[in-house]
Amino acid sequence: MLKRYNISTEAEGLYNITSYVRQALNESGVEEGLAVVFCPHTTAAITINENADPDVQTDLLFALDKTYPDRPQFRHMEGNSSAHLKCSCIGASETVIVEDGALLLGTWQGIYFAEFDGPRQRHFFVKIIEG
Amino acid sequence: MLKRYNISTEAEGLYNITSYVRQALNESGVEEGLAVVFCPHTTAAITINENADPDVQTDLLFALDKTYPDRPQFRHMEGNSSAHLKCSCIGASETVIVEDGALLLGTWQGIYFAEFDGPRQRHFFVKIIEG
Amino acid sequence: MLKRYNISTEAEGLYNITSYVRQALNESGVEEGLAVVFCPHTTAAITINENADPDVQTDLLFALDKTYPDRPQFRHMEGNSSAHLKCSCIGASETVIVEDGALLLGTWQGIYFAEFDGPRQRHFFVKIIEG
Numbered sequence: 001m002l003k004r005y006n007i008s009t010e011a012e013g014l015y016n017i018t019s020y021v022r023q024a025l026n027e028s029g030v031e032e033g034l035a036v037v038f039c040p041h042t043t044a045a046i047t048i049n050e051n052a053d054p055d056v057q058t059d060l061l062f063a064l065d066k067t068y069p070d071r072p073q074f075r076h077m078e079g080n081s082s083a084h085l086k087c088s089c090i091g092a093s094e095t096v097i098v099e100d101g102a103l104l105l106g107t108w109q110g111i112y113f114a115e116f117d118g119p120r121q122r123h124f125f126v127k128i129i130e131g
Numbered sequence: 132m133l134k135r136y137n138i139s140t141e142a143e144g145l146y147n148i149t150s151y152v153r154q155a156l157n158e159s160g161v162e163e164g165l166a167v168v169f170c171p172h173t174t175a176a177i178t179i180n181e182n183a184d185p186d187v188q189t190d191l192l193f194a195l196d197k198t199y200p201d202r203p204q205f206r207h208m209e210g211n212s213s214a215h216l217k218c219s220c221i222g223a224s225e226t227v228i229v230e231d232g233a234l235l236l237g238t239w240q241g242i243y244f245a246e247f248d249g250p251r252q253r254h255f256f257v258k259i260i261e262g
Numbered sequence: 263m264l265k266r267y268n269i270s271t272e273a274e275g276l277y278n279i280t281s282y283v284r285q286a287l288n289e290s291g292v293e294e295g296l297a298v299v300f301c302p303h304t305t306a307a308i309t310i311n312e313n314a315d316p317d318v319q320t321d322l323l324f325a326l327d328k329t330y331p332d333r334p335q336f337r338h339m340e341g342n343s344s345a346h347l348k349c350s351c352i353g354a355s356e357t358v359i360v361e362d363g364a365l366l367l368g369t370w371q372g373i374y375f376a377e378f379d380g381p382r383q384r385h386f387f388v389k390i391i392e393g
Contacts, residue, residue, distance in 0.1 A: 002163070002230055032264070033262075034298060034391060036165060038228050040237030042181045048354040049346055050304045059336045059343035060350060067198060067329060067347075074190045081190035084180055085198075088191060092179040092240070093226050095355050097300050097389045099264055104387060106302030109354070125235060127228045129165060129262040131295075131391040133294070133361055164393075167296060169359050171368030173312045198329060205321045212321035215311055216329075219322060223310040223371070224357050256366060258359045260296060260393040 001028040003126045009118035012065075014047070014057040017124065018111045021096070022103060024126035031101045033130040038093040040125065043083035043117035045090035051110030064090075064116075083116035090114055098128070132159040132259045140249035143196075145178070145188040148255065149242045152227070153234060155257035162232045164261040169224040171256065174214035174248035176221035182241030195221075195247075214247035221245055229259070263290040263390045271380035274327075276309070276319040279386065280373045283358070284365060286388035293363045295392040300355045302387065305345035305379035307352035313372030326352075326378075345378035352376055360390070 003024040007015060021037055039046045050056040064086050074081040094111060097104040105111075113124055134155040138146060152168055170177045181187040195217050205212040225242060228235040244255055265286040269277060279299070287297055301308045312318040326348050336343040356373060359366040367373075375386055
């Protein structure tokens with residue numbers, strides 16, 4: 001089963017989309033398999049990280065900016081090469097195991113849509129595979 | 132279905148392999164499922180990023196070199212530790228959703244074989260799963 | 263089939279878990295499909311890299327520390343934001359193709375549990391999908 005979800009983002013940010021992935025899984029009725037969350041954009045990504053302290057998200061975005069800064073040598077005219085870089089480093093998708101009809105996430109894990117070049121109208125896909 | 136593709140690389144570079152993944156999918160006849168693209172090398176990787184402006188690829192490779200430089204403290208005698216590092220940061224595979232017999236990629240997304248230690252004779256695998 | 267494995271880690275380190283993934287695959291009896299290795303923690307990750315020279319692992323950990331250092335601006339009170347960052351950059355899982363009842367890894371590839379905030383009692387999951 002495949003589901004598409006829309007998301008409106010601001011500037012940069014990590015958006016917790018775990019509930020959407022859970023909803024897609026519930027609708028699918030699948031008990032055992034995989035859930036693949038896929039971002040179809042090239043300046044955004046999907047990641048799994050801490051769902052409790054929001055300071056972790058703040059720190060992640062701050063450090064990614066320091067690690068992958070805008071550079072004067074960049075040629076891409078849109079001026080968002082560092083967002084493209086973060087996209088490739090964080091990755092376009094996450095694959096989560098499904099067991100007993102639930103996402104097999106750790107206690108502190110949440111699934112996040114990572115916006116690196118907003119604000120934008122974005123979307124992402126959740127694919128549930130039985131097996 | 133599993134397909135293997137060979138690729139000859141130069142120095143560093145991002146090679147657009149989307150058409151090979153599409154070809155594997157077409158040969159499989161699968162309408163709904165997943166396509167997994169896997170790199171069996173430890174100084175190369177698979178990534179998804181912009182397929183339009185080639186300056187994005189130039190900027191990505193430039194910035195990866197700045198972010199993961201060769202360091203005097205590296206011990207690995209082959210001298211390609213930064214290529215190994217880029218490999219782990221970009222990742223060995225990408226998973227793409229298959230819907231209606233097509234790769235569910237965004238408009239600007241292409242799938243790339245990322246060479247960090249060429250020139251070399253390389254190969255990659257495409258696995259199509261139905262579901 | 264789903265298997266859970268426990269692992270005791272020290273400080274930082276890359277732990278070769280390829281034999282566990284192979285064991286899970288053998289127990290499953292699956293000949294063709296996918297093996298998904300998933301880390302349910304937010305300061306550890308799964309990666310694929312060189313299995314021969316242990317200096318590569320030393321260099322990787324050294325360079326990750328340099329690339330994603332602790333920063334005075336970090337707000338997360340636990341003081342392990344750089345471990346969270348490494349987790350998102352390396353990624354929570356790896357997907358490996360299964361062919362003829364074996365993991366389709368390259369000659370030099372091993373699967374590693376990457377500890378960024380040990381010592382801890384950790385675990386990881388291996389899911390085998392047929393297809």
